[in-house]
Amino acid sequence: MTQILSRSLPRTRAAAAPPAPAGPASLEAREITAWFGSHQVLDRVSLTMPARGITALIGPSGCGKSTFLRILNRMHELVPSAALAGEVLLDGEDIYDPQRRLTDARRAIGMVFQKPNPFPAMSIRENVLAGLRLTGTRVDRAGRDQLVEECLVRGGLWKEVKDRLDSPGGGLSGGQQQRLCIARSLAIKPRVLLMDEPCSALDPTSTRVIEETMKDLAEQVTIVIVTHNMQQAARVSDTCAFFLASQGTPGVIVEHGPTDAMFTSPQDQRTSDYVNGRFG
Ligand SMILES: Nc1ncnc2c1ncn2[C@@H]1O[C@H](COP(=O)(O)OP(=O)(O)OP(=O)(O)O)[C@@H](O)[C@H]1O
Numbered sequence: 001m002t003q004i005l006s007r008s009l010p011r012t013r014a015a016a017a018p019p020a021p022a023g024p025a026s027l028e029a030r031e032i033t034a035w036f037g038s039h040q041v042l043d044r045v046s047l048t049m050p051a052r053g054i055t056a057l058i059g060p061s062g063c064g065k066s067t068f069l070r071i072l073n074r075m076h077e078l079v080p081s082a083a084l085a086g087e088v089l090l091d092g093e094d095i096y097d098p099q100r101r102l103t104d105a106r107r108a109i110g111m112v113f114q115k116p117n118p119f120p121a122m123s124i125r126e127n128v129l130a131g132l133r134l135t136g137t138r139v140d141r142a143g144r145d146q147l148v149e150e151c152l153v154r155g156g157l158w159k160e161v162k163d164r165l166d167s168p169g170g171g172l173s174g175g176q177q178q179r180l181c182i183a184r185s186l187a188i189k190p191r192v193l194l195m196d197e198p199c200s201a202l203d204p205t206s207t208r209v210i211e212e213t214m215k216d217l218a219e220q221v222t223i224v225i226v227t228h229n230m231q232q233a234a235r236v237s238d239t240c241a242f243f244l245a246s247q248g249t250p251g252v253i254v255e256h257g258p259t260d261a262m263f264t265s266p267q268d269q270r271t272s273d274y275v276n277g278r279f280g
């Protein structure tokens with residue numbers, strides 16, 4: 001229990017952080033157990049998410065997918081009652097190591113949420129650059145213009161907005177706003193991008209555009225996506241993990257592996273039932 005409490009309250013700051021490495025990183029969760037107060041929601045979940053790949057997390061509502069995702073970039077600890085045990089290794093380094101800074105983990109591991117959340121009154125350009133200010137990254141004016149273009153191109157939005165970069169982000173369509181949020185995440189050069197149901201509020205066309213964007217990005221950033229859309233998991237992911245919390249028990253991973261195998265020849269009957277839409 002001591003370890004659990006100390007992990008839920010990491011406060012120590014490193015004296016001097018080495019320069020952050022760049023490029024996609026692998027992420028490995030080891031024996032992650034999570035609680036909200038006395039309610040245990042995950043039980044010893046281990047999963048390796050390979051660099052330069054897209055990992056999909058699937059499973060019925062309430063089985064702990066979002067909790068697991070938030071643990072991967074230290075957002076779980078923002079909830080006052082939250083606690084956890086286990087390790088998360090970014091290219092082999094524990095992001096919960098008390099010698100490491102919280103901001104280093106959040107900078108290396110970005111997040112895109114279910115509901116697009118650009119700053120509505122800020123311009124498209126300012127939205128892309130917003131993360132730099134929050135992380136204290138300095139870039140000169142020419143560098144900023146270049147970065148805005150680069151991130152919007154990578155986010156699959158450049159062509160649609162290049163002539164109105166100073167218009168408010170809130171004036172874009174839902175699908176465009178979500179791609180703006182992806183561009184904003186990319187500006188701080190994350191090594192991993194976590195996406196929690198990024199297309200659930202979008203129409204099929206916007207969904208396909210975001211899926212194409214994800215596939216283009218996968219060479220440069222490791223992607224972990226939560227989705228309820230089985231076709232989406234099958235279309236975009238290389239590896240897949242099926243989470244389940246049966247009858248009030250904490251969530252576990254029932255099965256994980258290459259996406260093709262999970263969908264065509266699952267080893268566990270429950271996986272087969274879920275991916276074929278028989279429950280959940
Ligand atoms: N902030 C919180 N405080 C207390 N309990 C929470 C909190 N967030 C989630 N939970 C509980 O943790 C469990 C897992 O929730 P989580 O949101 O991780 O599930 P999920 O698999 O993402 O579900 P969905 O598919 O509906 O998004 C649920 O029982 C939920 O009620």
Ligand SMILES: [Mg+2]
Binds near residue numbers: 067196
């Ligand atoms: Mg969720």
